Amino acid sequence: xxxxxxxxxxxxxxxxxxxxxxxxxLQFTPEDTVHHVFVPSRDKHLxxxxxxxxxxxxxxxxxxxxxxxxxxxxxxxxxxxxxxPPLRGWVMQQTVKIAAAAQLDADVVLIIDSDAxxxxxxxxxxxVADGRLCLYRAENAITADMQRHVIWHRVxxxxxxxxxxxxxxxxxxxxxxxxxxPVIVRAMQQRIxxxxxxxxxxxxxxxxxxxxFILYGVFVDEVLGASGDxxxxxxxICHNNWKRSPLTHEEAIAFAERLPREAIAMMISAKSNTPLxxxxxxxxxxxxxxxxxx
Numbered sequence: 692x693x694x695x696x697x698x699x700x701x702x703x704x705x706x707x708x709x710x711x712x713x714x715x716x717l718q719f720t721p722e723d724t725v726h727h728v729f730v731p732s733r734d735k736h737l738x739x740x741x742x743x744x745x746x747x748x749x750x751x752x753x754x755x756x757x758x759x760x761x762x763x764x765x766x767x768x769x770x771x772x773x774x775x776p777p778l779r780g781w782v783m784q785q786t787v788k789i790a791a792a793a794q795l796d797a798d799v800v801l802i803i804d805s806d807a808x809x810x811x812x813x814x815x816x817x818x819v820a821d822g823r824l825c826l827y828r829a830e831n832a833i834t835a836d837m838q839r840h841v842i843w844h845r846v847x848x849x850x851x852x853x854x855x856x857x858x859x860x861x862x863x864x865x866x867x868x869x870x871x872x873p874v875i876v877r878a879m880q881q882r883i884x885x886x887x888x889x890x891x892x893x894x895x896x897x898x899x900x901x902x903x904f905i906l907y908g909v910f911v912d913e914v915l916g917a918s919g920d921x922x923x924x925x926x927x928i929c930h931n932n933w934k935r936s937p938l939t940h941e942e943a944i945a946f947a948e949r950l951p952r953e954a955i956a957m958m959i960s961a962k963s964n965t966p967l968x969x970x971x972x973x974x975x976x977x978x979x980x981x982x983x984x985x
Contacts, residue, residue: 694815696797715809785903807958828924831860843902852886864908927953943973
């Protein structure tokens, strides 16, 4: 068993971003850390060039039971046992994260989106405080106007058999870079099965609106932490730019130069359509700043 595994869901739309992420994983994680990449079967050929001792490329279907299938020329999946509504690609991406994280042979699974990169040395110890794995938690970050996040909290609590959430503000657990304990993921799967009477995957995928990160966070905080012993929180791990408009070179460099001392990663949203050369300039600058600070 390794201390750390890295898990990235990806697809052809992010294939141009993936090389920078993978290079950063090779550069900044221990030699025994393997980067596990999960892609739709039709996109696998775009990523096999990265396979080797430190990279394994999986088809999403390898994580699914045989009664799930993807109709040709679509971006949806169908559960034969419950064919309607079909599962959208982004929900299946979440499903694969949970299924894979439960199976990976590592103490800590670092889940990182393809539009993020590591900029500092990273090990499992970075995510541990007082002998316990931290939980990404932004306290009181979800307000009443964040309707989708509020729904995600409600759905998580239903799947976990918890009473309704108090009114907002609520903690946010959503981030482009997160760290999970496979033992806890398996316990969460079992809890969902016990509460719903269904296979955890079928219960999860039966929901139209759901967040894997909020589900995991609520489970850790309110099921495992019901005694009041909440794990340490860590919301400083990734320096994020969520803008949906392209960054100029100057804006990207300015963003990189605001890299917090605690951050091990940086993310410029793929939805910003920032040019690749601008992204790479920001990555180089952030990496330089991190090295100088360390």
